[in-house]
Amino acid sequence: MTENEQLLYKRPVKWDYGIGIVGAGGIVNGAHLPAYRKAGLNVAAICDINDEAAEQTAGRWGVTDHYSDFRALLERDDIQIIDIAIPNEGRIDIVKQAVAAGKHILIQKPFAHRYEQAVEMVQAAKKAGVRLAVNQNARFAPFYAMVKRIIDSGELGEIYLLTHEMRINQDANMGETWFSKIPHFLIIDYEIHHIDLMRYWSGQTPVKVYASVTKMAGQNFESEMTALTTMEFASGLRASLIAVDTQQADDNFFRFTVEGSKGSLYGHIGNNYSSPSIEYTTKDHPGERIRPAMEGSWFPDAFYGTMFELMNSINEQREASISGEDNIHTLRLLHGVIESIETQSLVYL
Numbered sequence: 001m002t003e004n005e006q007l008l009y010k011r012p013v014k015w016d017y018g019i020g021i022v023g024a025g026g027i028v029n030g031a032h033l034p035a036y037r038k039a040g041l042n043v044a045a046i047c048d049i050n051d052e053a054a055e056q057t058a059g060r061w062g063v064t065d066h067y068s069d070f071r072a073l074l075e076r077d078d079i080q081i082i083d084i085a086i087p088n089e090g091r092i093d094i095v096k097q098a099v100a101a102g103k104h105i106l107i108q109k110p111f112a113h114r115y116e117q118a119v120e121m122v123q124a125a126k127k128a129g130v131r132l133a134v135n136q137n138a139r140f141a142p143f144y145a146m147v148k149r150i151i152d153s154g155e156l157g158e159i160y161l162l163t164h165e166m167r168i169n170q171d172a173n174m175g176e177t178w179f180s181k182i183p184h185f186l187i188i189d190y191e192i193h194h195i196d197l198m199r200y201w202s203g204q205t206p207v208k209v210y211a212s213v214t215k216m217a218g219q220n221f222e223s224e225m226t227a228l229t230t231m232e233f234a235s236g237l238r239a240s241l242i243a244v245d246t247q248q249a250d251d252n253f254f255r256f257t258v259e260g261s262k263g264s265l266y267g268h269i270g271n272n273y274s275s276p277s278i279e280y281t282t283k284d285h286p287g288e289r290i291r292p293a294m295e296g297s298w299f300p301d302a303f304y305g306t307m308f309e310l311m312n313s314i315n316e317q318r319e320a321s322i323s324g325e326d327n328i329h330t331l332r333l334l335h336g337v338i339e340s341i342e343t344q345s346l347v348y349l
């Protein structure tokens with residue numbers, strides 16, 4: 001078996017770009033660097049304002065150089081891609097300076113907490129003539145990518161209903177962190193994946209959204225951690241999201257359904273993203289339950305998936321499917337959800 005066959009996503013024609021990572025925290029150690037190691041990518045240096053985090057991460061993953069100031073990455077000609085994985089604060093400054101230095105960008109979701117900041121970053125990248133992609137990695141999780149392939153194949157006919165449910169217990173188990181104080185954290189940080197998936201799966205953006213939220217008695221996060229969201233699309237398609245991050249049992253799961261004029265799909269993912277399964281039935285195959293085989297896992301395969309897509313967009317001189325420009329529509333939807341929570345009303349987008 002060749003190395004390419006072991007990878008879930010096909011290696012880009014040119015893939016030896018020098019990568020400079022900004023942020024040496026949980027997601028970089030847990031997903032970015034394991035993914036880049038698996039794909040044999042060229043991580044030239046890493047930067048974190050916490051020097052110890054940068055040094056430890058560089059040591060752990062065999063990255064030769066580490067810095068505490070991101071500008072050190074921009075000065076290096078052997079770095080062409082800046083991979084940003086820090087919280088919202090400080091992102092816009094890094095992006096503006098990086099694109100002005102001619103670097104391409106991969107930036108973690110959520111792209112920006114404020115819609116105007118996202119627009120500013122997209123415009124800066126455009127002006128500099130570089131590619132900016134948002135690390136909306138759920139699109140590259142094997143099971144979510146499979147749903148997209150099945151919908152696009154037409155086997156389910158015309159799609160009229162999408163549902164997604166997330167049931168996790170982070171809030172029940174976690175104390176004070178930077179994100180325990182962020183208003184609407186559940187929506188901004190978690191639901192952003194599912195909100196974006198509704199756009200990705202359907203290829204459409206909703207025109208109306210309504211969200212209703214609640215808090216569990218005694219919960220320690222400032223954000224509501226339980227949310228119900230309904231989306232309406234101009235085509236007649238409807239989407240429904242349930243997100244529960246306060247449940248007390250240890251049986252985390254995700255599940256989703258797709259209803260189409262020719263078939264129905266059901267998907268389930270178990271504890272810690274284990275045992276993903278998808279099955280569907282169609283009028284074209286009466287009596288048959290189709291269970292597509294799936295390889296790979298969200299962590300880490302989706303994380304070289306997004307980086308490969310950025311590299312492909314650079315190689316092919318086109319916008320990435322996960323471009324900042326595309327993500328602006330996801331952010332507008334995200335802000336619509338937040339507006340609906342705050343005004344307790346239906347929001348027209």
Ligand SMILES: NC(=O)c1ccc[n+]([C@@H]2O[C@H](COP(=O)([O-])OP(=O)(O)OC[C@H]3O[C@@H](n4cnc5c(N)ncnc54)[C@H](O)[C@@H]3O)[C@@H](O)[C@H]2O)c1
Pocket residue numbers: 022023024025026027028047048049050053070085086087088089090108109110135137178189
């Ligand atoms: N599935 C996913 O895609 C996924 C999962 C987890 C986190 N994330 C996202 O990744 C981002 C980082 O999350 P995390 O969990 O790794 O956070 P974290 O707190 O574990 O790590 C963030 C790191 O960034 C560093 N940092 C902050 N500002 C900096 C700056 N200006 N320059 C350099 N370094 C800086 C911090 O010192 C810290 O080490 C967030 O946007 C989060 O939403 C995505």
